[in-house]
């Protein structure tokens with residue numbers, strides 16, 4: 115597909131929009147109109163500034179059919195270059211969307227909202243003092259969001275606000291990454307190494323990690339920060355042996371001041387990595403929240419995605435955690451897993467609800483570039499966008515009926531149907547860490563390989579990141595360098 119651009123270079127935005135409506139089309143951008151051949155399948159997007167207003171024209175030619183859209187938007191000459199650029203981008207996307215809607219039957223419930231979190235827009239409109247009705251109107255008319263998604267964005271934003279308001283200005287979150295898993299899931303693109311293949315790295319990794327935890331504890335104290343939440347994720351932290359798990363948790367308790375911690379989560383993602391001994395250790399060191407993640411309760415899908423456990427193992431691990439006194443358990447599920455139907459997904463949700471976890475996080479399948487699934491995509495049946503939409507509609511209603519409400523939301527690249535991931539919870543069981551990482555109102559200090567520290571400066575509204583290396587072996591070798599990188603925290607806040 116040829117795409118002619120004039121008056122702007124928003125290739126990224128146009129490409130995202132094209133993928134929403136005409137998936138898999140190869141795109142070639144051209145900037146010289148004489149290269150256009152009217153018999154081609156092509157799109158043109160032309161932006162003009164006519165003084166005080168911009169006009170955008172989109173023309174889509176598809177198999178002899180021609181559809182057009184023109185929009186004009188006024189702008190204020192006192193706008194900053196950044197604001198002007200945002201206005202232009204959103205006009206280019208809107209005009210494209212309206213032209214594409216005329217030729218494509220694809221349902222796009224988030225409208226032109228690609229590459230931006232819907233709740234960010236809602237939060238800034240709430241801050242401007244807009245009413246719910248006005249916000250909904252803006253989402254519907256300026257971004258072509260569906261009524262149901264606009265309501266979801268508003269619900270989530272208000273629930274997030276409740277959590278954000280309770281945080282102290284000097285509070286931070288702490289993330290600790292364990293990059294090992296029993297096996298690698300079909301769709302995974304995280305820093306995760308099969309524990310069997312990476313066995314020889316576990317001990318040196320834990321030593322390096324504990325040095326980084328100690329160094330980070332010193333920085334946190336020197337900065338006068340209070341740790342509000344701790345999240346040990348990965349990978350699958352519970353893949354560690356009880357000895358290493360105890361070493362890790364005792365290091366956290368020794369080097370991090372836990373007095374202000376309101377929430378301490380350990381991901382126990384795979385049920386086949388959990389036993390009584392490990393759960394007792396987790397409890398002993400004060401972790402109060404667990405995440406046991408079935409992803410699906412269908413045996414055939416568990417096998418397809420490369421998880422070596424049965425649905426019954428999930429039920430057993432959950433019961434074990436409950437009997438040891440864990441009163442805050444999250445479960446992750448995925449809508450749109452390969453080869454799954456809407457009924458299979460509903461079955462997962464119903465079985466998960468029977469266990470009555472405090473929260474359920476519903477991810478929509480996303481086909482990550484670095485995943486095995488992407489490499490072998492032709493071997494699987496990928497769920498159609500309409501079926502995934504049905505799964506999510508069912509989820510919203512089902513969660514409401516079971517007294518769980520949406521409290522955080524995010525979207526990813528290549529997510530099926532351009533849909534969303536939503537965390538649902540019972541009242542007062544929101545995960546603080548999840549809300550803070552999404553809304554970027556608090557610094558999150560992250561340790562371990564592949565960890566990304568996010569430094570949020572609310573005074574100047576700027577965010578900077580410190581990246582650790584992704585490879586386990588490199589992380590171990592270059593741990594001194596990782597510690598030095600962490601010292602940037604001092605510079606950034608000085």
Ligand code: SF4
Pocket residue numbers: 294295297298299301302303304305306348349350383384
């Ligand atoms: S459990 Fe999570 S981190 Fe581990 S392989 Fe599966 S998706 Fe990746």
